[in-house]
Amino acid sequence: EAQVTQNPRYLITVTGKKLTVTCSQNMNHEYMSWYRQDPGLGLRQIYYSMNVEVTDKGDVPEGYKVSRKEKRNFPLILESPSPNQTSLYFCASRGGGRSEQYFGPGTRLTVT
Amino acid sequence: AQSVTQLGSHVSVSEGALVLLRCNYSSSVPPYLFWYVQYPNQGLQLLLKYTTGATLVKGINGFEAEFKKSETSFHLTKPSAHMSDAAEYFCAVSDMAGANNLFFGTGTRLTVIP
Numbered sequence: 001e002a003q004v005t006q007n008p009r010y011l012i013t014v015t016g017k018k019l020t021v022t023c024s025q026n027m028n029h030e031y032m033s034w035y036r037q038d039p040g041l042g043l044r045q046i047y048y049s050m051n052v053e054v055t056d057k058g059d060v061p062e063g064y065k066v067s068r069k070e071k072r073n074f075p076l077i078l079e080s081p082s083p084n085q086t087s088l089y090f091c092a093s094r095g096g097g098r099s100e101q102y103f104g105p106g107t108r109l110t111v112t
Numbered sequence: 113a114q115s116v117t118q119l120g121s122h123v124s125v126s127e128g129a130l131v132l133l134r135c136n137y138s139s140s141v142p143p144y145l146f147w148y149v150q151y152p153n154q155g156l157q158l159l160l161k162y163t164t165g166a167t168l169v170k171g172i173n174g175f176e177a178e179f180k181k182s183e184t185s186f187h188l189t190k191p192s193a194h195m196s197d198a199a200e201y202f203c204a205v206s207d208m209a210g211a212n213n214l215f216f217g218t219g220t221r222l223t224v225i226p
Binding site for chain 2 (some may be wrong): 004040042043044058090100103104105
């Protein structure tokens, strides 16, 4: 089954404790993205990647890092999480051309 | 630059009634428009998209949307609401069909009253 998976689905952590949210897709897609969803703000893009070792900032990249060492994986790294990063995070991928984005199930992060 | 405005953060309809969710966009280039649905505790699923060609677009689950350039709108409709339609709906715009970035509206939560 074609899918985007994220782990963990739920995470509660404390300020400053580094964490990684993993994202993996099995569709051989070139493009992958991370979004955060906040009430009243919709989804905003954090980072995206056009292929292995190629990443770029989205609209709200501050406080986040990403890497793309393999085509299928696109982890999101929070080196020093802060409470304002409490949010629902979505990973997405798409193939080339006119294909639409496929979204993962989301990771709900709480930073206390 | 692209942006989307969704009028009404909450919409309630009776089962069997017409569903109308409003979306207006702003784009400096011909837009590509999308509607996504998010069921509770799930990711976003594409309902339908407009890229080029026919302005009335049919999607899954009986939904459709019409691209009206003169009104800069892309409203989502369904003739008869079903309980299973209760979800949050997002309109999104990009400047090309395969864009890396979609600009999302703030979402509309649809409640269906039995």
